[in-house]
Amino acid sequence: MPQASAKSNTVKPNEPIFTPRFIAGFAVNFILYMQYYALMVAMAGYSAMQFAAGATEGGFTASVFILGALCSRLFFGGAIDKVGRGRVLVACMTGEVACTLLYLAFEHVPAIGVFIVLRFLHGAFYGLSQTTVTSIVSSAVPFSRKGEGVGYYMLSVTLGAALGPLMGSAFSNAGDFDMLFFSCLGMIAVGYVAALGVVLPGRRQSSEVSKATGATEVAHSVNTEEAPIAAEKAGVSEQSGDAGKPAKKHKLSLANFIEVRALPVSVAITVGYLAYGALITYINPYAAEVGLTGAASFFFVSYSIAMFVTRPFTGRWFDSAGDKGIMTLGFACLGASMLIMGFAQNGAMLLVSAALAGVGVGSVQPNGLVLAMRRCPDDRLTAANSTYFVLLDVAIGLCPFLVGWIAPAFGYRVLFLVMVPVVAASYVVYMAFRRAGLIAGKKK
Numbered sequence: 227m228p229q230a231s232a233k234s235n236t237v238k239p240n241e242p243i244f245t246p247r248f249i250a251g252f253a254v255n256f257i258l259y260m261q262y263y264a265l266m267v268a269m270a271g272y273s274a275m276q277f278a279a280g281a282t283e284g285g286f287t288a289s290v291f292i293l294g295a296l297c298s299r300l301f302f303g304g305a306i307d308k309v310g311r312g313r314v315l316v317a318c319m320t321g322e323v324a325c326t327l328l329y330l331a332f333e334h335v336p337a338i339g340v341f342i343v344l345r346f347l348h349g350a351f352y353g354l355s356q357t358t359v360t361s362i363v364s365s366a367v368p369f370s371r372k373g374e375g376v377g378y379y380m381l382s383v384t385l386g387a388a389l390g391p392l393m394g395s396a397f398s399n400a401g402d403f404d405m406l407f408f409s410c411l412g413m414i415a416v417g418y419v420a421a422l423g424v425v426l427p428g429r430r431q432s433s434e435v436s437k438a439t440g441a442t443e444v445a446h447s448v449n450t451e452e453a454p455i456a457a458e459k460a461g462v463s464e465q466s467g468d469a470g471k472p473a474k475k476h477k478l479s480l481a482n483f484i485e486v487r488a489l490p491v492s493v494a495i496t497v498g499y500l501a502y503g504a505l506i507t508y509i510n511p512y513a514a515e516v517g518l519t520g521a522a523s524f525f526f527v528s529y530s531i532a533m534f535v536t537r538p539f540t541g542r543w544f545d546s547a548g549d550k551g552i553m554t555l556g557f558a559c560l561g562a563s564m565l566i567m568g569f570a571q572n573g574a575m576l577l578v579s580a581a582l583a584g585v586g587v588g589s590v591q592p593n594g595l596v597l598a599m600r601r602c603p604d605d606r607l608t609a610a611n612s613t614y615f616v617l618l619d620v621a622i623g624l625c626p627f628l629v630g631w632i633a634p635a636f637g638y639r640v641l642f643l644v645m646v647p648v649v650a651a652s653y654v655v656y657m658a659f660r661r662a663g664l665i666a667g668k669k670k
Contacts, residue, residue, distance in 0.1 A: 259386025294349025303612025377541025
């Protein structure tokens with residue numbers, strides 16, 4: 227089956243990655259993730275203090291945020307390009323600011339049900355904001371340097387995942403939740419300003435293209451997120467690219483929510499992402515069980531350092547040699563991490579496992595995103611991103627339900643050892659889809 231690609235390979239190899247838009251998008255994504263993790267680790271403690279919530283209710287105030295993100299990506303991700311990426315980003319970042327501000331109101335409104343609704347809405351704004359900014363930035367990265375550029379961009383996730391829990395834990399342990407919310411409000415306000423830096427260059431470019439060549443050329447423009455809007459207003463079909471034809475009215479279908487061309491690689495990586503879900507869910511109780519709580523406090527520091535150091539090199543490898551080698555390395559490192567974790571006898575083994583997990587996830591996750599985007603035209607890029615992250619969210623969310631029963635029955639060591647064949651199965655699925663031509667290999 228031919229591999230679809232709407233991108234041109236005429237991009238000059240020396241085209242820059244670190245443009246003002248890229249840097250602004252990096253800042254937005256970093257702030258979104260840092261706030262997400264900072265609030266996530268603090269929610270159970272805040273709910274217990276503010277609402278006298280039990281463990282179940284407190285846990286739900288944390289997890290309902292992920293549910294909101296999942297729903298927004300699933301049901302509205304495919305509509306982002308039709309509305310306009312820039313418009314959606316600004317609107318959702320406005321919602322982020324409003325939701326963060328409302329956290330401060332619950333000192334006077336002690337109603338946990340209303341708070342859960344707020345957390346759901348906050349998660350929805352987060353999911354759409356993160357999906358949209360990722361689409362804008364990734365579409366602006368030169369095609370010949372896509373793996374490297376997306377790898378650099380995804381370091382924003384690494385930094386947010388490393389610093390967010392530290393910030394949330396510090397304020398939570400001190401019982402100073404108001405200062406946590408004020409700090410998050412300040413961060414997201416900076417993120418809103420950075421979002422304007424992501425959007426405004428595209429609007430200027432769209433305006434210049436429109437004046438020079440008219441709406442038909444706007445419909446063909448790859449890097450202007452407002453192009454679908456301009457094309458629709460001009461009555462031009464953005465799907466066919468033919469001038470003068472009326473835009474088609476799309477019926478409600480699976481394609482409104484999911485980008486089918488992104489499903490093969492997304493499904494393959496989702497299987498292996500269960501191992502990552504096991505890490506973030508069970509590392510602390512596992513460490514307590516085996517007496518390694520001291521080392522466990524540095525687990526995600528080791529994880530983040532390994533990912534931060536290796537990700538730029540893995541991106542260049544992907545661009546120069548294609549996906550097979552780097553994805554094989556990533557799956558192998560993730561599987562080795564689970565194996566060492568299962569047999570860990572001391573802190574050093576735990577931290578080596580963390581570093582291998584950082585290399586594994588840092589190789590598989592961003593390059594998998596590039597593979598998901600590679601098969602799609604630009605007007606389906608956001609739907610592809612949404613599809614990819616929805617399935618990764620599902621893997622993390624379902625992990626406790628799928629494998630959580632193993633720990634009470636056999637112990638946490640067995641749980642992590644079970645993840646080794648799970649990661650192997652993920653690699654087998656990836657290779658099967660690749661050989662079937664459903665995952666785009668090295669560009670021609």
